[in-house]
Amino acid sequence: MRRKVALILSIMVLGVLAACGKTTTKVDSSLNVAVTDQLGTLDSTKYSDTFSVEAIQNVYEGLYTYNQKNKPVLAAAKSVSTNDAKTVYTYKLRDEKWSNGTAVTANDFVYAWQKLANPKTASPNSQRIDILKNGYDIRNGKMAVNELGVKAIDKTTLEVTLAQPISYLPEVLTGAPFVPQNEAYVKKQGDKYGTDSKHMIVNGPYKLTDWTGTNNKWSYVKNTDYWNAKSVKLTQVDVQVVKDGATAGKLYQTGKIDFSMLANDYVKQYKNEKGFATRKTPLIGYLGFNTKREATGNKHIRKALAIGFNKSSLASKILNDGSSELNGIVPANFVSNPVNGKDYRQEAGDLLAFNKKEAKAEWEKGLKEIGKKGLTIEILGSDTPEAKQVIEYLQAQLESNLPGLTINARNIPIKSRLAATTAYQFDVVYGTWTPDYADPINFISDGGAYHLSTDYKNAQYLKDLDQAKNDFATNPTKRWASLIDAEKQIVGEDAYMVPVFQGAMAYLLNPDIAGIHINPYGTTLFYRDMTIK
Structure with a gap:
C-alpha cells in the first residue's frame, strides 16, 4: 500500500512539474513585437516594402541565409561547387519539406526565379535577376524565360549560370527575391498566392498565421518541419501594427510588447529607457517620379524638387534619430573601393x-519648357508617422523655395501605396529602401525606384551598368568608375532617383531578450536566433 501511495504521489508531482514546465516554456519562448505598418505581400516576386521583406525572410529560406555574425552561409543548400571561371554554381539541396508536406526541389527555385524574371510578373525587383545568364534580356522581353541561367539537374541539384563572375553572389542569394516557390501550389492559388496566411506554404523557420491580408495582427509560429528546427528557440512571435509611437512606448513600458522600432520624435523621450538602442543603417529615404506625366517627366522640375529642401535640417530637426544628410543614392559608410579602400560616397562626391x-x-527652366507658370504636385507616401512628417517637411520647404508650387500630400497604407505606384497613380512618391547586398550597383540599378527598368532609357547609364556587369566584372578599378558614372547620370544629371536622407534605427528591446539579429543591410529582424534569458 505504501508503495502504491508513493507511486501515486510521484506521478502527481511529476504531473505538476510537467505542467509548470510546459507553462514556463510557453512564456519563455514567445515574443511580442510592434511594427509600424501592415504587410504588403508574401509573394517573394511582388514585394516592395521592408515589412514584407521581414516576413518573407522569416518564413522562407533560400540557398543562403545570414548567420549571427551577418555572414552568408548555406541554408536550403547543403553544398556548392563552381567551375574554374566562377560562372557556373552547382548546389545540392537539403532534404526539406514545404509546410504542406511536399518536398522542396530544385524546380522550386527554377520556377521562382523564372517568375521573377518574367515581364508579365512586373516584379519591382526584376532587375535583381540580371546577375543570371540572359536575365537582363528576359526581363526586357527579348528572350524566353526558360533561357534563364538556372536549371534543375535533378530533384536535389540546382545549376546556376551567371552572366559574369561576381564576388558577392552569396550575399545576393540571401535576398528575399531568391527564395523558392512551389510551382504546383502557386498555380493552384492563382492571384491569391501570398495575399494571406491561408494561401501560402513555407520552408523557413516559421509559419505565418492569422494574417488576412489587411489586418493589423499576425503571428510567426515555429515550423517544426524546418530542416534546422532545433536551432529555433522562439516558438511564437506575435506581431501587431502600432503606428503611434506614444502607444508603442507605453506598451513597452507596461511589458505588453518586447520589441518596437522607435519613431524619431520619441527618441528623446525614451533614450534613457532600459532597453533603448540605436544603430546606423544603409537605409535611404528617397523620392521617385512618374515620368509619364508632363511635370514630373521634366528633368528640370525633378532637379528643382530634388535640391529645393534642406536635408541637414530634415535629418537633425525632424527625424532626430541619428539619420543624416545624404547627397547621392548610395549611402555613406556602406561599401569601400576594393582597390584603395575609400568609401564609395566620399569617392563619388555629392549629388543633388x-x-x-x-x-x-x-x-x-522647367516651367518654361512645359509652358506653365505654376504647378500643383502630389507627393504620395505611406501613412506611418515618419512618412507623414517627412512629406510635411518637404511640402513646407518646397513651397517656400519654389515660387508657384503647391504640394498636396497623400498618405495611404503601404499596400495601397505600392499598388498606386505600380499603376502609375502618382506624381512623386516618397519611400524608404534598404539594400540586399554590399555593392553600389544594388542602389544604382534599383534603390527603390519604380519602373526603372522600363521607363529610364538613358544610353550612357545603360552602357555604364552593362560595363560594370560584364566588361569590367573582373577589373575593380574600371568597374568602380563605371558605377560612379552611372550614379552621376541617373541621380546627378536626370534626378530620376532622388536621395532624401540616410537612415538610422532606434528601438526598444526587452533586456531579457538575447540574440537580436538584424539584417546587416537594413532593419529586418531574424527571429530564429533570438532567445529569452
Missing part, C-alpha cells in the same frame, strides 16, 4: 545637395 538658388533656376 541642397541649393536654394539653383533649385529656383531649375524650377523656372
Whole structure:
C-alpha cells in the first residue's frame, strides 16, 4: 500500500512539474513585437516594402541565409561547387519539406526565379535577376524565360549560370527575391498566392498565421518541419501594427510588447529607457517620379524638387534619430573601393545637395519648357508617422523655395501605396529602401525606384551598368568608375532617383531578450536566433 501511495504521489508531482514546465516554456519562448505598418505581400516576386521583406525572410529560406555574425552561409543548400571561371554554381539541396508536406526541389527555385524574371510578373525587383545568364534580356522581353541561367539537374541539384563572375553572389542569394516557390501550389492559388496566411506554404523557420491580408495582427509560429528546427528557440512571435509611437512606448513600458522600432520624435523621450538602442543603417529615404506625366517627366522640375529642401535640417530637426544628410543614392559608410579602400560616397562626391538658388533656376527652366507658370504636385507616401512628417517637411520647404508650387500630400497604407505606384497613380512618391547586398550597383540599378527598368532609357547609364556587369566584372578599378558614372547620370544629371536622407534605427528591446539579429543591410529582424534569458 505504501508503495502504491508513493507511486501515486510521484506521478502527481511529476504531473505538476510537467505542467509548470510546459507553462514556463510557453512564456519563455514567445515574443511580442510592434511594427509600424501592415504587410504588403508574401509573394517573394511582388514585394516592395521592408515589412514584407521581414516576413518573407522569416518564413522562407533560400540557398543562403545570414548567420549571427551577418555572414552568408548555406541554408536550403547543403553544398556548392563552381567551375574554374566562377560562372557556373552547382548546389545540392537539403532534404526539406514545404509546410504542406511536399518536398522542396530544385524546380522550386527554377520556377521562382523564372517568375521573377518574367515581364508579365512586373516584379519591382526584376532587375535583381540580371546577375543570371540572359536575365537582363528576359526581363526586357527579348528572350524566353526558360533561357534563364538556372536549371534543375535533378530533384536535389540546382545549376546556376551567371552572366559574369561576381564576388558577392552569396550575399545576393540571401535576398528575399531568391527564395523558392512551389510551382504546383502557386498555380493552384492563382492571384491569391501570398495575399494571406491561408494561401501560402513555407520552408523557413516559421509559419505565418492569422494574417488576412489587411489586418493589423499576425503571428510567426515555429515550423517544426524546418530542416534546422532545433536551432529555433522562439516558438511564437506575435506581431501587431502600432503606428503611434506614444502607444508603442507605453506598451513597452507596461511589458505588453518586447520589441518596437522607435519613431524619431520619441527618441528623446525614451533614450534613457532600459532597453533603448540605436544603430546606423544603409537605409535611404528617397523620392521617385512618374515620368509619364508632363511635370514630373521634366528633368528640370525633378532637379528643382530634388535640391529645393534642406536635408541637414530634415535629418537633425525632424527625424532626430541619428539619420543624416545624404547627397547621392548610395549611402555613406556602406561599401569601400576594393582597390584603395575609400568609401564609395566620399569617392563619388555629392549629388543633388541642397541649393536654394539653383533649385529656383531649375524650377523656372522647367516651367518654361512645359509652358506653365505654376504647378500643383502630389507627393504620395505611406501613412506611418515618419512618412507623414517627412512629406510635411518637404511640402513646407518646397513651397517656400519654389515660387508657384503647391504640394498636396497623400498618405495611404503601404499596400495601397505600392499598388498606386505600380499603376502609375502618382506624381512623386516618397519611400524608404534598404539594400540586399554590399555593392553600389544594388542602389544604382534599383534603390527603390519604380519602373526603372522600363521607363529610364538613358544610353550612357545603360552602357555604364552593362560595363560594370560584364566588361569590367573582373577589373575593380574600371568597374568602380563605371558605377560612379552611372550614379552621376541617373541621380546627378536626370534626378530620376532622388536621395532624401540616410537612415538610422532606434528601438526598444526587452533586456531579457538575447540574440537580436538584424539584417546587416537594413532593419529586418531574424527571429530564429533570438532567445529569452
